[in-house]
Amino acid sequence: MYKFSLSILLIFVSHTISLADFPIKDSEKGENLRYIIHYGIIRGGKASLKVRIENIDGQDLYHATLTGKTVGLFNTLYKVKDTYESFISPETLLPVKAIRDIREGNYKRYTEIVFDREKNEVNSTRSGIHKVPEGIHDILSAFYFARANHFNSNLKVGQVVKIQTHFSDELFLLQFRFMGYETINSKIGDIKCYKFIPIVATGRAFKDEDDMTIWVSADANRIPVRVQFDLFIGSLRCDLTNFSDFSYDSIIDND
Structure with a gap:
């Protein structure tokens, strides 16, 4: 069950990772976020996101990489x-290509997805070609798009942001309900945040559809500060511990 819970956390961290407004300030150095994952009081894992500009086949693209892994006792178990x-x-904030490399115990799965915008198709190395809605996203690109178009002062309490994604070879509708503002006391200081509750499927891990909460800094950077899960087996939390190379000023609330 812990395996399942950590996998969910890594997936939803990828749903919610976002960095500073484009363009990236330093295209060589890029931008970096680092997180620690706790199960109760026990440190169970860590995650990081790096983004930089890369030239691929003559086209400059933002390359975002999210990694998450177990540490300590959980890594042994x-x-x-x-x-x-x-x-x-950079022009549309739509993905050109996505990669998912999963290693969980003895289970391994590697998938590459290429997006064809003219035909509204995706080509998966595992399942072939699929028709998809126009403007489809992958998991990582979805939040970049949400940050640029939805996460701002125009949000109304109770408003639901919806983005259609292609994940694990099927369509997955991301939904975030805005709950207002909250200041988070983090290891790097007090940070004023947008508070979101993603609408999740109940059953195997979640008792209620609002058993997950995400706090995103309410500044120009709009980075995830905390992600918390209330699961059948207990609470998991992912906290921002370090950040660097943002295009805007500090996210820490100095008021």
Whole structure:
């Protein structure tokens, strides 16, 4: 069950990772976020996101890479190392290519997805070609798009942001309900945040559809500060511990 819970956390961290407004300030150095995952008081894993500009086939693209893995006792009991990559067009913020590399115990799965915008198709190395809605996203690119178009002062309490994605070879509708503002006391200081509750499926891990909460800094950077799960087996929390190379000023609330 812990294996399942950590896998969910890594997936939803990838749903919610976002960095500073484009363009990236330093295209060589890029931008970096680092997180620690706790199960109760026990440190169970860590995650990081790096983004930089890369030239691929003559086209400059944003390359975002999210990695998450178990540490300590949990790494001994059940080793997890998951990696998600997204190559995003700077003009449209739509993905050109996505990679999902999953290693959880003895289970391994590697999938590459190529997006054909003219035909509204995706080509998966595992399942072939699929028709998809126009403007489809992968998991990582979805939040970049949400940050640029939805996460701002125009949000109304109770408003639901919806983005259609292609994940694990099927369509997955991301939904975030805005709950207002909250200041989070983090290891790097007090940070004023947007508070979101993603609408999740109940049953195997979640008792209620609002058993997950995400706090995103309410500044120009709009980075995830905390992700918390209330699961059948207990609470998991992912906290921002370090950040660097943002295009805007500090996210810490100095008021």
